[in-house]
Amino acid sequence: xxxxxxxHKRFGGLHAxxxxxxxxxxxxxxxxxxxxxxxxxxxFNLITGNLPPSEGEICFQGTPIHGRKPHQIAAMGMSRTxxxxxxxxxxxxxxxxxxxxxxxxxxxxxxxxxKLPSTWREEQRIYxxxxxxxxxxxxxxxxxxxxTSLAFGQQRAVELARALASEPKLLLLDEPAAGLNIYETxxxxxxxxxxxxxxxxxxxxxHDMSLVMEISDExxxxxxxxxxxxxxxxxxxxxxxxxxxYLGEDEG
Amino acid sequence: MTPDLFFQYLFxxxxxxxxxxxxxxxxxxxxxxxxxxxxxxxEFVMLGGMIAISLHQVMPLPLAITLAVALTMVIGAAIEIxxxxxxxxxxxxxxxIITIGVSILLREAALHIWGESIRSLPxxxxxxISSISLGSVHLSPQVLWVIAxxxxxxxxxxxxxxYTPTGREMRACSANxxxxxxxxxxxxxxxxLSFMLSAGIGAVAxxxxxxxxxTQYDSGTGLAIKGFTVAILGxxxxxxxxxxxxxxxxxxxxxxxxxxxxxxQDAIAITxxxxxxxxxxxxxxxxxxxxxxxxx
Amino acid sequence: MNSINRYxxxxxxxxxxxVQLLTQFTGTAFYLTQLTxxxxxxxxxxxxxxxxxxxxxxxxxxxxxxxxxxYLSAALTTHNLLSYKDSLCIRLLExxxxxxxxxxxxxxxxxxxxxxxxCLMAVGTAALIALLxxxxxxxxxxxxxxxxxxxxxxxIYRILLATPYFGEADGISDVPPFQLLPALGGLPxxxxxxxxxxxxxxxxxAWGILIVGMLLLLNLINSRVGRALxxxxxxxxxxxxxxxxxxxxxxxxxxxxAVYAALAGVFLAHYNAGIGPSEAGVMKSVxxxxxxxxxxxxxxxxxxxxxxxLTFLSLRGVFxxxxxxxxxxxxxxxxxxxxxxxxxxxxxxxxxKDAALKRDEP
Numbered sequence: 001x002x003x004x005x006x007x008h009k010r011f012g013g014l015h016a017x018x019x020x021x022x023x024x025x026x027x028x029x030x031x032x033x034x035x036x037x038x039x040x041x042x043x044f045n046l047i048t049g050n051l052p053p054s055e056g057e058i059c060f061q062g063t064p065i066h067g068r069k070p071h072q073i074a075a076m077g078m079s080r081t082x083x084x085x086x087x088x089x090x091x092x093x094x095x096x097x098x099x100x101x102x103x104x105x106x107x108x109x110x111x112x113x114x115k116l117p118s119t120w121r122e123e124q125r126i127y128x129x130x131x132x133x134x135x136x137x138x139x140x141x142x143x144x145x146x147x148t149s150l151a152f153g154q155q156r157a158v159e160l161a162r163a164l165a166s167e168p169k170l171l172l173l174d175e176p177a178a179g180l181n182i183y184e185t186x187x188x189x190x191x192x193x194x195x196x197x198x199x200x201x202x203x204x205x206x207h208d209m210s211l212v213m214e215i216s217d218e219x220x221x222x223x224x225x226x227x228x229x230x231x232x233x234x235x236x237x238x239x240x241x242x243x244x245x246y247l248g249e250d251e252g
Numbered sequence: 253m254t255p256d257l258f259f260q261y262l263f264x265x266x267x268x269x270x271x272x273x274x275x276x277x278x279x280x281x282x283x284x285x286x287x288x289x290x291x292x293x294x295e296f297v298m299l300g301g302m303i304a305i306s307l308h309q310v311m312p313l314p315l316a317i318t319l320a321v322a323l324t325m326v327i328g329a330a331i332e333i334x335x336x337x338x339x340x341x342x343x344x345x346x347x348x349i350i351t352i353g354v355s356i357l358l359r360e361a362a363l364h365i366w367g368e369s370i371r372s373l374p375x376x377x378x379x380x381i382s383s384i385s386l387g388s389v390h391l392s393p394q395v396l397w398v399i400a401x402x403x404x405x406x407x408x409x410x411x412x413x414x415y416t417p418t419g420r421e422m423r424a425c426s427a428n429x430x431x432x433x434x435x436x437x438x439x440x441x442x443x444x445l446s447f448m449l450s451a452g453i454g455a456v457a458x459x460x461x462x463x464x465x466x467t468q469y470d471s472g473t474g475l476a477i478k479g480f481t482v483a484i485l486g487x488x489x490x491x492x493x494x495x496x497x498x499x500x501x502x503x504x505x506x507x508x509x510x511x512x513x514x515x516x517q518d519a520i521a522i523t524x525x526x527x528x529x530x531x532x533x534x535x536x537x538x539x540x541x542x543x544x545x546x547x548x
Numbered sequence: 549m550n551s552i553n554r555y556x557x558x559x560x561x562x563x564x565x566x567v568q569l570l571t572q573f574t575g576t577a578f579y580l581t582q583l584t585x586x587x588x589x590x591x592x593x594x595x596x597x598x599x600x601x602x603x604x605x606x607x608x609x610x611x612x613x614x615x616x617x618x619y620l621s622a623a624l625t626t627h628n629l630l631s632y633k634d635s636l637c638i639r640l641l642e643x644x645x646x647x648x649x650x651x652x653x654x655x656x657x658x659x660x661x662x663x664x665x666x667c668l669m670a671v672g673t674a675a676l677i678a679l680l681x682x683x684x685x686x687x688x689x690x691x692x693x694x695x696x697x698x699x700x701x702x703x704i705y706r707i708l709l710a711t712p713y714f715g716e717a718d719g720i721s722d723v724p725p726f727q728l729l730p731a732l733g734g735l736p737x738x739x740x741x742x743x744x745x746x747x748x749x750x751x752x753x754a755w756g757i758l759i760v761g762m763l764l765l766l767n768l769i770n771s772r773v774g775r776a777l778x779x780x781x782x783x784x785x786x787x788x789x790x791x792x793x794x795x796x797x798x799x800x801x802x803x804x805x806a807v808y809a810a811l812a813g814v815f816l817a818h819y820n821a822g823i824g825p826s827e828a829g830v831m832k833s834v835x836x837x838x839x840x841x842x843x844x845x846x847x848x849x850x851x852x853x854x855x856x857x858l859t860f861l862s863l864r865g866v867f868x869x870x871x872x873x874x875x876x877x878x879x880x881x882x883x884x885x886x887x888x889x890x891x892x893x894x895x896x897x898x899x900x901k902d903a904a905l906k907r908d909e910p
Contacts, residue, residue, distance in 0.1 A: 071793045074789055075791040082785075082786065086785060088779040095778075100790045102791050107771060109773050113764040163790070291694075346887055349841060352608070352879065353879035356834060361873075364873075473702075473830060477699060518706050519702075522702055526685075529692055530687075
């Protein structure tokens with residue numbers, strides 16, 4: 001699904017991502033963990049095309065994504081959520097999700113202005129699909145509420161629905177449990193598994209260890225931009241290096 | 253082109269360039285503390301000139317200029333206090349529109365006070381026909397005043413920002429606003445101060461240039477665009493580079509007279525502005541890495 | 549089209565008719581002149597409203613596009629092309645049946661472009677310039693974009709002032725009428741001109757164009773592209789992440805709003821039988837921005853309402869010599885106290901129902 005080959009990213013003297021390689025198998029939940037400043041968010045921005053890599057290659061479904069714009073990569077079937085939720089002001093939850101359908105619909109500028117019959121049919125389809133997604137995430141009651149006025153956990157869910165609306169093959173989740181309490185976190189865990197069961201591969205960056213250990217199929221550990229381990233959750237928990245660098249500090 | 257003519261153009265270019273640089277520095281000071289571009293900067297220049305001209309009718313020139321600069325500074329501070337200080341986390345779009353509105357108000361006020369007539373201060377030393385000869389090149393003494401004013405202001409400002417506590421606080425405010433607040437710096441006062449400073453600088457520019465370029469109620473807009481061009485050319489926020497960029501623009505303009513008609517001269521600055529914005533929005537001397545962190 | 553907007557459009561059409569009848573019966577038909585002009589300016593303002601309010605891109609150069617439209621159309625239909633008769637351009641135009649031979653007031657032969665052709669060329673040129681400008685300019689944000697468009701507007705103004713072909717400080721006068729529709733059956737031809745007999749027809753033409761323009765924009769903002777525009781206003785990063793080509797969207801809407809401005813320029817030039825350089829001035833551009841702001845950035849109806857009524861008052865000379873100052877005060881006042889537009893103030897008066905619930909469904 002996703003192949004990352006000796007990826008480097010330097011900001012001036014700072015080596016934010018250093019010789020990182022790993023791949024994400026189709027149909028799995030893979031997590032990237034690491035202490036603050038380990039380069040997780042930078043890695044995400046490299047994968048989604050928001051930052052150009054200094055060296056190395058990223059292949060999505062066998063196609064190198066180097067030099068492609070974020071919207072092109074998104075159209076290829078990669079979707080993401082943001083650590084600090086980025087919903088659209090002045091739009092209802094439903095409209096936010098409908099925006100998510102953008103790359104899977106095609107009515108253009110003129111068609112939109114003239115409201116052609118084909119456009120109208122497409123709008124119906126987008127509307128149906130968005131309502132289904134809101135239902136899936138138990139948000140149908142809030143469809144007509146302004147998205148940014150929803151509760152924090154619900155905003156996360158709307159963002160997730162928006163990401164799913166683009167019918168992704170790979171879903172990148174940037175700290176989906178940040179700022180949530182344990183009940184909401186458990187809810188998010190259930191959702192992520194549900195998404196995986198729909199056949200969507202998930203790449204997750206997360207701080208909440210219990211969540212990561214519970215749902216991940218595989219874990220990559222980053223520290224100061226370098227990959228120090230890649231294994232199943234069980235083995236990661238027993239990895240001396242990881243315990244020393246990451247969990248050790250966490251517990252201390 | 254004869255060498256004499258060449259130097260004549262060169263000095264004209266440097267003179268105008270120095271004026272543009274002063275306007276650009278005014279932009280930079282406010283940009284550094286607030287992150288916004290003050291579209292009313294050109295109006296400060298116009299106000300400085302106009303007030304000095306009016307005051308000069310009742311008092312000697314040095315006093316008139318000093319008072320004019322002081323008054324413009326008060327106006328600058330008042331504008332900040334009335335229109336900007338109390339807004340809570342306004343968007344850039346909102347701030348831009350407000351300063352555009354302020355520039356219109358100042359211009360319209362000037363139109364109603366002074367009318368449409370073109371005025372000027374007398375030459376600080378000598379008159380229109382007196383000149384200093386450098387070899388075969390003849391210069392108006394006012395040119396030296398302009399260049400000296402520019403030099404003194406740049407030197408004074410860099411000393412101010414480097415060595416005075418207030419200057420350091422203003423720099424802290426521009427580097428990281430939140431951190432500055434946490435250090436107990438009143439960032440609001442710093443913003444007011446930056447408006448005062450840049451209004452004062454604009455007024456000085458308005459006074460020294462008035463004998464050469466004349467002053468009219470609407471002379472601010474053109475200057476603002478050129479000052480902004482220079483500020484961008486040097487990299488927004490970088491005052492030293494603004495001087496170099498200002499002189500560069502002044503010289504380009506001066507020499508372009510022999511190529512393009514006078515009426516299109518203003519278009520040159522704007523074309524350069526657009527070209528720079530398209531190609532290198534972080535300025536000729538700015539670094540692209542630092543620029544990416546700013547909100548373009 | 550959702551039902552609320554449909555009723556509003558019908559309401560507007562009804563109002564337009566009612567106002568005309570009212571002026572007819574009260575013998576105040578002279579108001580129609582300014583009402584017609586207001587409608588054309590309204591076209592510029594709603595076009596800019598979509599650019600500013602929905603796509604979030606500030607342009608202080610729209611008077612430039614207005615002037616490109618008006619001046620080109622005026623020049624092409626007014627200036628004599630007879631001396632260029634044998635050039636390739638003219639022959640191509642002749643082949644396309646776009647030239648008209650007439651007599652000027654001295655009885656000399658006058659070869660000009662037909663208004664329809666001139667209109668197409670003027671609007672096309674404006675669109676092309678907008679495209680060329682937009683591609684690099686819209687990479688910029690905030691004050692850079694504001695300054696770049698301000699610079700563009702100023703260039704246009706300077707060029708008009710310095711070019712004899714465009715009449716320098718005098719502008720172009722004696723622009724011929726623009727025949728929109730030929731005489732059909734028993735109906736007289738529909739002509740855009742300032743002539744006294746045509747006043748009622750012109751009033752309806754102007755408002756008809758404005759209403760159609762409004763309809764198209766309302767459709768747009770509730771369509772797929774419209775949602776994309778609104779989303780990129782809020783967060784370009786998130787918009788890109790769902791596959792929206794944000795730069796393309798911005799360029800498209802910029803060109804669209806330039807076309808609206810140019811079209812208004814064309815019609816006004818023919819209606820006023822002339823155009824002057826003040827139409828391209830910076831103050832005009834700022835005025836359009838003020839009118840969009842006062843109506844509420846993301847409220848196209850508010851923009852239309854406030855834009856047309858304030859323009860009407862201004863054209864009637866209500867503000868006297870304080871005209872520009874009034875718009876400055878409006879601009880600042882709105883931005884300070886009601887950044888969502890004057891109409892948002894009613895929220896303080898009327899208890900807010902959940903505004904979101906009123907939103908439309910497709």
